[in-house]
Amino acid sequence: MIKVTIDGIELEVEEGTTIMNAARKIGGEVVPPAMCYYTSLKGSGGKCRACLVKVAQGSAKDPRPMPKLVASCCTNVQDGMVVLNSTSPEVLETRRGIVEFLLVNHPLDCPICDQAGECELQNFAFDHGLQKTRSEFHRREFDPIDIGPHIKLHMTRCILCYRCTMVADQLTEERVHGVLWRGEASEISTYIQKAVENDFSGNMIDVCPVGALTDRHFRFRNRVWFLNPMDAHRNCSKCSGKVVLWMRGEEVYRVTARKDQYDEVKEFICNECRWDHYDTKDWVVEGPRAVEKWSVITANKYSKETVELPEQLFSKLDNAKWDSFEGVT
Numbered sequence: 001m002i003k004v005t006i007d008g009i010e011l012e013v014e015e016g017t018t019i020m021n022a023a024r025k026i027g028g029e030v031v032p033p034a035m036c037y038y039t040s041l042k043g044s045g046g047k048c049r050a051c052l053v054k055v056a057q058g059s060a061k062d063p064r065p066m067p068k069l070v071a072s073c074c075t076n077v078q079d080g081m082v083v084l085n086s087t088s089p090e091v092l093e094t095r096r097g098i099v100e101f102l103l104v105n106h107p108l109d110c111p112i113c114d115q116a117g118e119c120e121l122q123n124f125a126f127d128h129g130l131q132k133t134r135s136e137f138h139r140r141e142f143d144p145i146d147i148g149p150h151i152k153l154h155m156t157r158c159i160l161c162y163r164c165t166m167v168a169d170q171l172t173e174e175r176v177h178g179v180l181w182r183g184e185a186s187e188i189s190t191y192i193q194k195a196v197e198n199d200f201s202g203n204m205i206d207v208c209p210v211g212a213l214t215d216r217h218f219r220f221r222n223r224v225w226f227l228n229p230m231d232a233h234r235n236c237s238k239c240s241g242k243v244v245l246w247m248r249g250e251e252v253y254r255v256t257a258r259k260d261q262y263d264e265v266k267e268f269i270c271n272e273c274r275w276d277h278y279d280t281k282d283w284v285v286e287g288p289r290a291v292e293k294w295s296v297i298t299a300n301k302y303s304k305e306t307v308e309l310p311e312q313l314f315s316k317l318d319n320a321k322w323d324s325f326e327g328v329t
């Protein structure tokens with residue numbers, strides 16, 4: 001085990017741990033934001049620069065500071081390293097710049113974007129961005145296209161984090177989309193439109209941090225803050241079958257995988273669970289999903305008394321889960 005200090009908090013971690021994962025062991029403000037890193041996707045990280053931190057002391061052996069800010073998601077800790085994240089004005093200033101860069105081509109169309117309310121870029125800009133844009137340049141534009149029967153690609157909103165290509169590479173049998181061209185011309189695309197069709201393709205939507213990849217069956221049917229997310233599961237031969245049902249009254253509007261506090265999917269789900277079972281009879285509904293206090297989804301904060309669910313479903317819910325449920329975390 002080796003020692004590292006992040007924002008004044010010392011902890012011991014295993015050798016080979018990244019600064020990001022060491023910070024996640026502490027939690028809270030100490031954790032740098034991440035727009036491209038994704039724990040379960042091998043090779044992710046190092047693209048967006050949202051997670052830059054200052055290394056004030058390289059290690060106990062060589063205490064010199066690192067000359068530039070480093071990407072915490074792909075820099076391993078050294079014994080005796082001292083890292084500054086939210087306590088460094090330089091890091092916070094740089095992060096404001098990173099938000100501006102990510103928004104150079106990203107439209108400010110949150111009011112009509114399907115991802116609003118659960119968009120990682122929206123949260124990142126809210127926490128670290130400037131209130132006004134300084135960019136006067138024309139943003140690049142693309143027409144939305146269907147890539148496969150379930151997914152709509154709005155390339156205009158893509159921040160080129162590469163997460164979706166890694167899902168396609170690592171979770172599905174064959175990858176038929178990727179990043180075409182280079183530099184400013186780069187874009188996510190398929191050679192053959194409508195080509196993305198495999199059992200786990202829906203996970204590309206869940207990992208996309210912005211509204212570039214959206215669910216064609218859910219788009220514009222509702223806003224996430226009007227829905228009640230409920231944990232549910234079913235027996236599935238292809239995946240764990242553990243999902244979140246996004247419900248309004250009796251109706252299931254969409255099915256997604258469950259995510260952790262860093263907005264990362266815990267267990268990837270198959271397309272059958274995601275799109276073929278919109279009836280609550282197909283699911284064992286476990287109870288309401290705890291939602292972070294700051295999330296707009298809590299605008300529709302639910303409790304056993306206020307949640308809009310049919311009586312017969314309540315009777316099926318696990319009472320213990322309701323009893324321990326505190327609404328928001």
Ligand code: SF4
Nearest residue numbers: 158159161162164208
């Ligand atoms: S479409 Fe979404 S997940 Fe894919 S690279 Fe763009 S922002 Fe990332």
Ligand code: FES
Nearest residue numbers: 046048049051073
């Ligand atoms: S999260 Fe580290 S570079 Fe994107």
